[in-house]
Amino acid sequence: MYRLLIAVSLLVWASQGAAADATLSQQQEAARREQAGLQERIRSLQEQIVRRDQQRQTADEALRESESAISRTSRRLVDLDAQRQAVEETLSRLEAQHTMETAELQQRRDELAAQLRGQYLGNLSPWTALLSGDDPHDIGRNMAWLGYISRSQAQAVERVQETLQRLQETRQESEVQQGKLKELAHETRQEHKQLEAQRAQRQTALAGIEDALREARQQADTLAEDDKRLENLISELGVAIEKQAEQERIERERAEQERLAREQAEQEKARQAREQVEQVRKSEQARRQAEAQAEQQKTESTRQPSAPATPLPGATAQRPDKKLLRPASGPVQGRFGAERPEGGVWRGIVIRAPEGSQVRAVAPGRVAYVDWLSGFGNIMIVDHGEQTMSVYAYNQGLLKEVGDRVEAGDAIATVGSTGGQVEPGLYFELRQAGKPVNPELWLAD
DSSP states (O other): OHHHHHHHHHHHHHHHHHHHHHHHHHHHHHHHHHHHHHHHHHHHHHHHHHHHHHHHHHHHHHHHHHHHHHHHHHHHHHHHHHHHHHHHHHHHHHHHHHHHHHHHHHHHHHHHHHHHHHHHHTTOSHHHHHHTOOOHHHHHHHHHHHHHHHHHHHHHHHHHHHHHHHHHHHHHHHHHHHHHHHHHHHHHHHHHHHHHHHHHHHHHHHHHHHHHHHTTSOHHHHHHHHHHHHHHHHHHHHHHHHHHHHHHHHHHHHHHHHHHHHHHHHHHHHHHHHHHHHHHHHHHHHHHHHHHHHHHHHHHHHOOOOOOOOOOTTTTSOOOOOOBOOSSOSOEESOTTOBOTTSSBOSSEEEOOOTTOEEEOSSSEEEEEEEEETTTEEEEEEEOSTTEEEEEEEEEEEOOOTTOEEOTTOEEEEEBOTTTOSSOBEEEEEEETTEEEOGGGTBOO
């Protein structure tokens, strides 16, 4: 009986151990399946991120091409408008010259007609001259003189008519050119509209891709990368500008040394000339000394005291601090240092302005960078010297090239919504020594 109880106990324990092993195996297998499913979801998510990122890059490149094309057509429209104005001015000038030449032609015709009437009324025809009984030599001289005058008047009329014909041909050519310019401007505007529609479609597609990608990756990472690219770009520009400034300084020093050498040579020549003049003066000094003393006494007796010089108005006034011009007109959004909705902080300001309105340079300088940059669209950077640069982004069109000199208030771009923006506006930054500063402290009210 005791052995039976032990056997039963061992059987029960063995069955309980087998059940426990089966449970652990099942849990382990379930864990493996769960881990495999998790790995599959991670792999699928990674593939989705890669696909979305590739789609975004493709759409980003297409948007870049569209917005760069819009910038080129905007510039071409400005150039065509300038050519049209030049042709219109040429037509106005030709009209004035045509009127003047027409008046001169009428005057020459009137003179010729008056001459012919005078000959008729004065019986100055060849037959009446021969029958008059006057001296043949006098008659010959008079007839030759009248013939010369008649031919001169006729030639003057012909020259004026030829000039009018040339003016008419030139005016017709100008009108044809004006028509071609109008037609080309019309075609360019149509192309601009088509590019705008294409850009809108690509922006819509890009916005959809951005929404899907935002679910897998935070927008703050993209903005940080964009800001880093801009930081690197400005740093590289700063180094290049410093090198150029150093080269210009060396050239200025070389030019200054050459100028000083020339001045010294000229001073030496002047000194030698003065010595020669001094020798001549010494030979005549005794004779002229008495005359000079007498003249000096006469001058001192008649000299009147001069009034003190009046200082220029404002000569002692302090020059007030100058503010920079505003790059565009409109309300300011996204102020410097504030938190951005997508993450990060604003390094500049956004000025809301109508699309296509002018973007103006805030101060004199030279264009250092013109291109399309991810996150900023069509961007322009102007170097103002002394490690100060201004940044203009989101532009619809860029009107200047790298190396162009600009003055304060010059139109350098047009307001747009490039770089994936929803509303038109201008993104503006001000940098000193490569670091962003608050633009609102520098801009005029």
